[in-house]
Structure formats: C-alpha cells, structure tokens
Amino acid sequence: EAGVTQFPSHSVIEKGQTVTLRCDPISGHDNLYWYRRVMGKEIKFLLHFVKESKQDESGMPNNRFLAERTGGTYSTLKVQPAELEDSGVYFCASSQRLAGKNIQYFGAGTRLSVL
Amino acid sequence: AQSVTQPDIHITVSEGASLELRCNYSYGATPYLFWYVQSPGQGLQLLLKYFSGDTLVQGIKGFEAEFKRSQSSFNLRKPSVHWSDAAEYFCAVLMDSNYQLIWGAGTKLIIKP
Numbered sequence: 001e002a003g004v005t006q007f008p009s010h011s012v013i014e015k016g017q018t019v020t021l022r023c024d025p026i027s028g029h030d031n032l033y034w035y036r037r038v039m040g041k042e043i044k045f046l047l048h049f050v051k052e053s054k055q056d057e058s059g060m061p062n063n064r065f066l067a068e069r070t071g072g073t074y075s076t077l078k079v080q081p082a083e084l085e086d087s088g089v090y091f092c093a094s095s096q097r098l099a100g101k102n103i104q105y106f107g108a109g110t111r112l113s114v115l
Numbered sequence: 116a117q118s119v120t121q122p123d124i125h126i127t128v129s130e131g132a133s134l135e136l137r138c139n140y141s142y143g144a145t146p147y148l149f150w151y152v153q154s155p156g157q158g159l160q161l162l163l164k165y166f167s168g169d170t171l172v173q174g175i176k177g178f179e180a181e182f183k184r185s186q187s188s189f190n191l192r193k194p195s196v197h198w199s200d201a202a203e204y205f206c207a208v209l210m211d212s213n214y215q216l217i218w219g220a221g222t223k224l225i226i227k228p
Contacts, residue, residue, distance in 0.1 A: 003158075004158075006158075031214070033214075033215075033216075035216070041220075042218045042219065042220050042221075043205065043207075043216075043218040043221075044218070045215040045216065045217075048213070048214060048215070055213075055214075056213050056214075056215070058213070059215070091158070091159060093159075095214075101147075101164075101166050102147070102209055102214055103161065103164060104216060105161065106151070106158050106159035106160075106161075107158050108156075108157060108158035109158055109159075
C-alpha cells in the first residue's frame with residue numbers, strides 16, 4: 001500500500017512568485033491534514049479536510065494560502081504571492097478514522113525556500 | 116492552553132548506550148500521545164502511540180514509551196541505540212476537539228561511534 005506522497009520534495013522560488021504543493025493521501029483515507037514547520041519552530045497545524053470539505057482551517061496563516069481537495073482525493077496548497085516567512089517544510093498527513101484512534105500518517109514533506 | 120514540551124533540543128549518546136527522550140504535555144482531557152521520528156531526508160514516521168490501557172507501549176525499531184499521568188509525561192526509551200537511530204524525534208498530543216496534533220519542538224539525537 002502506498003503511503004502519503006508529496007510533490008515536489010523541494011521548491012525554491014523568489015518572493016512574490018506562486019507555488020503549488022501537492023499531497024496524495026493514502027487510498028481510502030477521508031481525512032487529510034496540512035502542517036508546516038518553519039525553521040527553528042514547532043510543527044504547526046494548518047488545516048484539515050474531511051473528503052472534499054474543509055473541516056478546520058484555523059491554522060492557515062493568511063489569505064495568501066489556498067488549499068483545495070478536489071473530489072476528496074489529492075490536495076493542493078497554493079501560496080500566492082510567496083513571502084520570505086513562508087519558507088519551511090510543509091507536511092501532509094492522512095488518517096482513516098477521525099474520532100477515537102485517529103492515527104495520522106505523514107508524507108516526506110515539501111521543503112519550500114522563498115528567496 | 117494545550118502544549119507539548121521536549122526540553123532537550125539535542126542529545127548525544129554513544130552507540131550501544133541506552134536512551135531516554137523526555138516529553139511533557141499539558142492537556143485537560145485524557146491525552147492521545149504519539150512519538151514520530153524524522154530521519155535525514157525522510158518524512159515523519161510513527162514510532163508508537165498511546166490511547167488508553169497499558170501505560171507502557173511498544174513501538175517499532177525497539178522503542179518504547181511510558182505514559183505517566185501524575186507527571187504529565189510520555190518519555191521515549193530504547194535500551195541500546197544504533198547509529199541508524201540518529202534522527203529528530205517529535206512528541207505530539209492529539210486534540211480530540213478538532214483532531215489537530217500539537218507538537219513538541221523536537222529532539223535531535225546524535226550517535227557517537
């Protein structure tokens with residue numbers, strides 16, 4: 001069974017440009033999460049999808065970030081326009097269950113460098 | 116507010132020595148606790164989890180962790196480390212209100228030959 005996959009593994013862009021990150025969850029997992037780790041800080045929650053619906057986007061930093069999950073399968077996270085402080089590692093996770101024993105499985109992350 | 120504290124940013128141990136990584140949490144309800152590991156160039160891999168029941172939980176790669184409610188701790192242990200254990204280790208608690216994971220800052224484990 002394939003795990004959570006993320007593309008690209010690394011992206012280097014200039015300030016003001018647009019970047020789109022992609023996450024393919026484990027097949028059959030309705031729940032998909034985005035997290036981010038900025039250099040030197042803790043991993044922080046960004047948002048949570050249940051199928052194609054945004055369940056919780058309380059962690060999204062501002063309106064330059066847009067997440068979508070078309071058809072409840074893969075998800076994209078777009079940053080437009082990118083700022084220097086957006087640099088960090090973006091992790092995607094998926095889980096099968098929500099309540100009770102919610103186990104989130106993570107991808108390898110996308111390292112975003114904004115210059 | 117809910118939080119997770121990993122007091123050690125770096126830990127260095129000799130290969131073959133025992134290991135204990137500390138994790139303390141602040142959470143009002145019964146916590147669901149996790150340890151994840153990130154090896155160089157890899158993603159976050161689940162080492163072990165605690166939901167309920169036996170307070171000593173076994174994980175992959177020979178790791179175990181003990182939940183101590185009285186100390187609000189969930190420390191990770193391994194009796195004998197291997198060079199391949201060099202990685203960054205994260206403790207996390209799941210918020211059952213909104214299913215977010217709250218993370219500690221991570222502990223980097225360095226193995227001396």
